[in-house]
Amino acid sequence: MAALSHMAPMIIAIDGPAASGKGTLGKRLAHHYGYRHLDTGVIYRAVAKGLLDEGFDLTDEARAVAVAMELDPESFGHPELKTQRIGDAASVVSAIPSVREALVNFQRQFAADPPGAVLDGRDIGTVICPNADVKIFVVADPQVRARRRTLEALARGEAADEAMVLADILKRDERDKNRAAAPLKAAADAHILDNSNLDIEGGVRAAIAIVEAVRAGRGSSR
Numbered sequence: 597m598a599a600l601s602h603m604a605p606m607i608i609a610i611d612g613p614a615a616s617g618k619g620t621l622g623k624r625l626a627h628h629y630g631y632r633h634l635d636t637g638v639i640y641r642a643v644a645k646g647l648l649d650e651g652f653d654l655t656d657e658a659r660a661v662a663v664a665m666e667l668d669p670e671s672f673g674h675p676e677l678k679t680q681r682i683g684d685a686a687s688v689v690s691a692i693p694s695v696r697e698a699l700v701n702f703q704r705q706f707a708a709d710p711p712g713a714v715l716d717g718r719d720i721g722t723v724i725c726p727n728a729d730v731k732i733f734v735v736a737d738p739q740v741r742a743r744r745r746t747l748e749a750l751a752r753g754e755a756a757d758e759a760m761v762l763a764d765i766l767k768r769d770e771r772d773k774n775r776a777a778a779p780l781k782a783a784a785d786a787h788i789l790d791n792s793n794l795d796i797e798g799g800v801r802a803a804i805a806i807v808e809a810v811r812a813g814r815g816s817s818r
């Protein structure tokens with residue numbers, strides 16, 4: 597058993613398309629293992645909201661980079677960040693390479709602190725933490741994702757039309773997959789987890805099984 601493997605913080609990278617359950621899973625895995633959790637989508641949403649609030653265009657690169665560099669993590673809990681409008685805007689602003697670069701250090705620093713961290717997003721396993729101990733790429737049928745996201749919005753008291761939510765999800769996935777900078781894709785060494793037919797508990801159990809299998813294979817007790 598490699599003694600050094602006990603010293604480095606454990607990193608679990610979760611990526612996947614819109615509304616696939618990354619955040620829910622990330623939060624639950626972090627709780628299970630006593631690690632910290634970062635929903636990196638919130639960061640891009642906060643940049644988009646910052647730009648829109650100031651009246652700037654989403655393609656104003658200089659201003660977008662400035663907003664990204666001035667981000668206050670205290671603002672990540674703002675309820676407006678969860679809206680479809682901001683999610684869509686986030687997928688426009690996140691395609692700007694310099695905006696992504698401005699946010700790399702924050703994410704890597706979060707990942708580096710002991711005892712371990714779970715980060716979820718689009719490029720965690722491919723760009724932010726390519727050496728993550730465990731990489732999970734979460735997928736679910738688009739219709740299933742649209743249904744879940746619609747129910748989530750309705751539960752918050754917002755109006756939501758499932759067909760429109762589906763269209764938004766598909767449009768965002770296409771944009772995220774086809775951009776040049778850090779496109780949405782599974783890392784070569786990611787474990788694909790399809791939760792279309794699993795409830796939240798089932799998805800969490802499947803993910804824990806993946807983490808445990810990887811750890812057992814590496815002889816680590818972290």
Ligand SMILES: Nc1ncnc2c1ncn2[C@@H]1O[C@H](COP(=O)(O)OP(=O)(O)O)[C@@H](O)[C@H]1O
Pocket residue numbers: 612613614615616617618619620621744745747748791794795796797799
């Ligand atoms: N396995 C699952 N079964 C049912 N609902 C789920 C499951 N995973 C996530 N959800 C729900 O789907 C919605 C989207 O999940 P979320 O974690 O926000 O996805 P993401 O972070 O990928 O956007 C939320 O309402 C969440 O409660």
Ligand SMILES: Nc1ccn([C@@H]2O[C@H](COP(=O)(O)OP(=O)(O)O)[C@@H](O)[C@H]2O)c(=O)n1
Pocket residue numbers: 613614615616636637638640641683686687688690691716717718719720768772
């Ligand atoms: N690591 C990340 C996370 C999000 N994003 C962008 O931010 C948008 C919103 O991400 P999110 O994870 O909050 O979206 P949902 O899956 O929750 O709908 C995505 O559509 C991506 O364009 C990204 O580019 N890279």
